[in-house]
Amino acid sequence: MDGLKFVGQRVPKKDAPLKATGDAVYIQDLKVPGMLHGKILYSKYPHARIVKIDTAKALALPGVKAVLTGADVPNNFKFGFLKDNPPLKSGKVLSTRDEIAAVAAVSLEIAEEALDLIEVEYEELPGIFDPLTAMKEGSALIHEELKSNVLKLPWKFVHGDVEAAKKESAFIAEDTFSTQWVTHCCLGTSGCVATFDASNNLTVYSNTQIPSLAQNDFLEALKTFGLKKKRVRVIQAVIGGGFGSKLDTYAYEYIAILLALKTRKPVKIVFSREEEFLATSPRQCTITKISQGCDKDGRLTFREMEMVLDNGAYTSWGATTPSVMMVPISSLYKVPNIKYTAKCVYTNNTYCQAFRGYGNPQATFAIESCLDQLAEKAGIDPHEIRRINANEPGELTPQNFKITSCGMKDCIEEVVKRLDWKGKRGKADGRGVGMASLIHVGGAARVYKSDGCGTIIKVDDNGKVDVITGSSEIGQGSDTIIAQIVAEVLGVGVDDINIINNDTDVCPWDVGAHASRTTFVAGNSALGAAEKIRDQIMEIAAKTLGEPVEALEMKDGIIFSKNDKEKNIPFGKVLRKAHYSLGGRMLVAENFYDPPNENFDQTFRGNLSVTYAYGAHGVEVEVDKETGQVKILNYIAAHDVGKAINPMLLEGQIYGGGLQGIGYALGERMIYDKGYLKNGNFLDYKMPTVRDVPPVQAVIVESDEHAGPFGAKGIGEPGLVPTAPAIANAIYDAVGVRIKDLPITPEKILKALKEKAKQNG
Amino acid sequence: MKKEITFTLNNEKVIVEVDPKWTLLYLLREVFEMTGTKEGCGYGECGACTVIIDGQAVNSCLYPVMEAEGRQIVTIEGLMTKEGDLDPLQKAFVDEGAVQCGFCIPGMIMSSKALLDEKEKPTEDEIKECIEGNLCRCTGYVKIVDAIKTVADRR
Ligand code: FES
Ligand code: FES
Numbered sequence: 047m048d049g050l051k052f053v054g055q056r057v058p059k060k061d062a063p064l065k066a067t068g069d070a071v072y073i074q075d076l077k078v079p080g081m082l083h084g085k086i087l088y089s090k091y092p093h094a095r096i097v098k099i100d101t102a103k104a105l106a107l108p109g110v111k112a113v114l115t116g117a118d119v120p121n122n123f124k125f126g127f128l129k130d131n132p133p134l135k136s137g138k139v140l141s142t143r144d145e146i147a148a149v150a151a152v153s154l155e156i157a158e159e160a161l162d163l164i165e166v167e168y169e170e171l172p173g174i175f176d177p178l179t180a181m182k183e184g185s186a187l188i189h190e191e192l193k194s195n196v197l198k199l200p201w202k203f204v205h206g207d208v209e210a211a212k213k214e215s216a217f218i219a220e221d222t223f224s225t226q227w228v229t230h231c232c233l234g235t236s237g238c239v240a241t242f243d244a245s246n247n248l249t250v251y252s253n254t255q256i257p258s259l260a261q262n263d264f265l266e267a268l269k270t271f272g273l274k275k276k277r278v279r280v281i282q283a284v285i286g287g288g289f290g291s292k293l294d295t296y297a298y299e300y301i302a303i304l305l306a307l308k309t310r311k312p313v314k315i316v317f318s319r320e321e322e323f324l325a326t327s328p329r330q331c332t333i334t335k336i337s338q339g340c341d342k343d344g345r346l347t348f349r350e351m352e353m354v355l356d357n358g359a360y361t362s363w364g365a366t367t368p369s370v371m372m373v374p375i376s377s378l379y380k381v382p383n384i385k386y387t388a389k390c391v392y393t394n395n396t397y398c399q400a401f402r403g404y405g406n407p408q409a410t411f412a413i414e415s416c417l418d419q420l421a422e423k424a425g426i427d428p429h430e431i432r433r434i435n436a437n438e439p440g441e442l443t444p445q446n447f448k449i450t451s452c453g454m455k456d457c458i459e460e461v462v463k464r465l466d467w468k469g470k471r472g473k474a475d476g477r478g479v480g481m482a483s484l485i486h487v488g489g490a491a492r493v494y495k496s497d498g499c500g501t502i503i504k505v506d507d508n509g510k511v512d513v514i515t516g517s518s519e520i521g522q523g524s525d526t527i528i529a530q531i532v533a534e535v536l537g538v539g540v541d542d543i544n545i546i547n548n549d550t551d552v553c554p555w556d557v558g559a560h561a562s563r564t565t566f567v568a569g570n571s572a573l574g575a576a577e578k579i580r581d582q583i584m585e586i587a588a589k590t591l592g593e594p595v596e597a598l599e600m601k602d603g604i605i606f607s608k609n610d611k612e613k614n615i616p617f618g619k620v621l622r623k624a625h626y627s628l629g630g631r632m633l634v635a636e637n638f639y640d641p642p643n644e645n646f647d648q649t650f651r652g653n654l655s656v657t658y659a660y661g662a663h664g665v666e667v668e669v670d671k672e673t674g675q676v677k678i679l680n681y682i683a684a685h686d687v688g689k690a691i692n693p694m695l696l697e698g699q700i701y702g703g704g705l706q707g708i709g710y711a712l713g714e715r716m717i718y719d720k721g722y723l724k725n726g727n728f729l730d731y732k733m734p735t736v737r738d739v740p741p742v743q744a745v746i747v748e749s750d751e752h753a754g755p756f757g758a759k760g761i762g763e764p765g766l767v768p769t770a771p772a773i774a775n776a777i778y779d780a781v782g783v784r785i786k787d788l789p790i791t792p793e794k795i796l797k798a799l800k801e802k803a804k805q806n807g
Numbered sequence: 808m809k810k811e812i813t814f815t816l817n818n819e820k821v822i823v824e825v826d827p828k829w830t831l832l833y834l835l836r837e838v839f840e841m842t843g844t845k846e847g848c849g850y851g852e853c854g855a856c857t858v859i860i861d862g863q864a865v866n867s868c869l870y871p872v873m874e875a876e877g878r879q880i881v882t883i884e885g886l887m888t889k890e891g892d893l894d895p896l897q898k899a900f901v902d903e904g905a906v907q908c909g910f911c912i913p914g915m916i917m918s919s920k921a922l923l924d925e926k927e928k929p930t931e932d933e934i935k936e937c938i939e940g941n942l943c944r945c946t947g948y949v950k951i952v953d954a955i956k957t958v959a960d961r962r
Binding site: 056058059061062063064065066067068069070071072074075077230231232233234235284285286287288289318319520521522523694695697698700701702703704705706727728729733735736737739742 | 836840841842843844845846847848849850852853855882883884886887893897900901902903904906907908909910911912913916935938939940941942943944945946947948949950951952
């Protein structure tokens with residue numbers, strides 16, 4: 047694509063100056079006149095009956111305006127994917143993050159003091175903290191009204207005949223892999239401000255990644271609270287990190303709404319860091335049994351996976367991660383026979399939710415670790431087995447994914463070349479290389495009935511352009527990508543474009559910043575709107591210049607005739623013409639883009655995404671056999687992105703995702719002991735610091751996806767998908783031990799080395 | 808009991824009544840409503856609250872407000888020139904793509920500012936050391952280090 051002026055450029059992020067000067071207003075910074083501060087009291091026990099709650103002393107504290115308990119939640123309101131989660135619990139608590147009371151007070155300090163004055167009497171109950179125990183016949187029930195701790199969700203996909211394929215396979219590898227809870231660690235904690243007007247219309251200032259869906263959730267809540275026919279407005283403050291953590295609505299938001307309703311004042315709840323660790327929803331931990339086979343030439347014959355996920359005590363949208371896990375399970379490499387089942391199991395642990403990659407990292411860890419085991423059995427180089435089985439354009443995968451553009455092989459080759467794979471592999475001298483590939487949705491994902499996003503463009507009579515988009519800016523740079531796309535179409539500068547993206551009263555509908563969909567969907571939506579407004583402008587310019595539309599071109603804010611450059615008119619002037627002429631008009635265009643992808647059918651078949659994103663990560667490690675410490679010497683992250691609209695921001699996604707992946711692989715873990723979080727702070731949780739950054743190369747592979755805006759696909763999530771298995775595979779190459787349980791800690795490596803020595807000795 | 812303290816904030820003398828229990832971060836954010844300095848944890852583990860006190864980068868969330876007496880304090884709000892130009896570090900963070908959600912960025916910039924004020928040409932290791940206590944979840948730190956290097960290299 048030649049002649050592009052803005053698309054493909056390293057344009058600085060539009061809101062970066064605001065953020066670099068400290069002027070950006072995050073939810074933490076927001077003050078609304080008359081605002082009260084809300085605080086939440088959490089359960090002392092992971093499983094207990096609440097015998098009594100006495101709030102009298104808290105209520106009597108000067109400055110306290112309201113104290114709520116489960117008894118104050120109207121009409122048994124519950125939220126969440128299965129509507130099993132009351133914002134304030136009464137009767138029984140099921141986890142240590144259960145909200146049991148809340149206070150609104152004139153200051154945060156008074157609210158905190160009031161929490162201490164709430165007296166709760168509990169009767170402790172034995173808890174279930176292990177999904178395998180919870181699944182057992184006769185296990186006590188987490189939700190007594192249900193018959194089983196296993197959620198009634200249909201996660202099963204079957205294609206071909208796995209049993210027959212097993213018999214015909216020349217080699218089979220099977221094993222069990224497990225992954226841990228990890229949490230988003232957004233630097234800006236969760237929070238909101240809820241406020242009602244005199245007619246009980248609600249405004250929520252929010253951090254949400256799903257403004258339109260949150261608006262709907264809050265409307266539903268108001269209805270249950272008895273407030274019918276009200277309006278809800280969601281205004282996003284600048285969001286201090288998302289990564290999926292804000293893809294649902296949460297108890298604290300409903301509590302703020304209830305407190306605001308009770309006090310008739312705006313109520314702000316912002317989490318402390320401890321609360322952020324305790325009361326937000328981590329990535330699900332999983333136990334995966336996997337078996338894969340290949341023929342004598344290394345061609346994959348089948349993949350069978352059985353997975354158990356710890357759902358925690360309540361059900362968010364996160365319980366649907368097994369459906370997205372199916373993407374790699376059915377379609378990473380060409381595999382003719384697939385069998386997959388997953389069970390989400392209630393326990394008295396924290397409940398889980400979306401986190402970048404939405405299940406894909408857990409599934410890919412098992413698939414790609416096991417693939418190396420299979421390659422070893424078959425006597426094939428791990429790079430070779432990946433090349434042989436790589437996805438290709440034109441393929442229809444078992445789930446009926448239509449593979450369009452596909453740069454998987456190129457990514458694998460980039461890794462091999464840049465890592466010096468052949469020179470470095472197989473030395474078993476404490477240094478080793480490993481790789482892993484990925485497939486992810488790259489052209490949206492139809493998880494809801496709609497996968498659409500709206501854009502409105504209006505042009506003012508100074509020639510400045512306002513783009514009003516449904517998409518959310520969570521730091522990823524959608525503001526800039528959309529501006530570049532619109533600038534490209536209109537031939538005006540990126541600085542002349544203003545992006546409005548944070549207010550449901552103004553912005554059109556969108557299903558949210560998830561599934562790496564924003565560049566693809568919001569980008570296509572903006573592209574369509576820009577083309578429409580360009581046509582309108584050209585039409586007026588043609589009339590004014592007395593030239594046919596076909597003869598006109600727009601460049602650097604000027605419209606001119608290709609036949610006669612003297613005939614030209616600045617962009618802004620066209621607009622003034624439109625506004626000030628008799629019978630004048632306004633220049634506004636709208637466009638709704640809902641991609642031509644499909645919901646899954648009952649058998650989980652359907653082209654979930656218009657296109658798919660690919661990548662391969664390669665890593666060279668050095669393992670200290672004395673200490674078990676792993677040092678990453680070189681890290682290559684190659685990604686097929688279709689087209690890089692902004693290589694600089696794109697690299698940022700790859701570097702950021704990659705380091706989250708390294709944390710996932712080598713250190714991060716929420717330690718829960720019998721339902722109690724033991725390391726809910728930055729000191730003990732150990733998210734990566736600058737010291738953990740290895741030498742890293744982000745390699746951009748462009749496959750030019752015809753359905754993407756200017757050829758682009760999504761890249762928000764892929765950066766952390768193959769990281770853990772690539773590292774695990776490299777460690778195996780270095781010292782001959784395979785760690786199957788994340789995170790790969792020095793202790794686990796030492797233990798495995800010891801066992802290996804025992805076996806050999 | 809409130810006490811009066813006097814110090815220099817972004818080159819201006821301030822006299823203010825404070826509660827000795829406050830932290831400097833509280834004074835900045837809640838009393839002065841200067842919200843550029845962020846609170847990411849409140850207990851000294853994330854660096855989002857970094858300000859420069861007498862040339863040193865300090866976590867203001869741990870800094871007792873009474874200690875501010877007589878000191879020179881610079882916050883992110885004090886970096887832009889009077890003409891409204893960004894500080895070279897701010898500009899480099901913007902231009903190098905070092906900013907994503909941005910929550911860590913004021914702290915990152917203040918930490919690196921303290922380093923660059925002290926050292927003409929810091930090494931990469933010194934750069935890393937200076938932002939070791941500043942957590943960022945978005946960027947993987949690569950472009951943040953690049954941005955700081957760019958400023959150092961241009962000198
Ligand atoms: S807020 Fe001060 S170090 Fe985190
Ligand atoms: S840019 Fe988001 S935490 Fe650093």
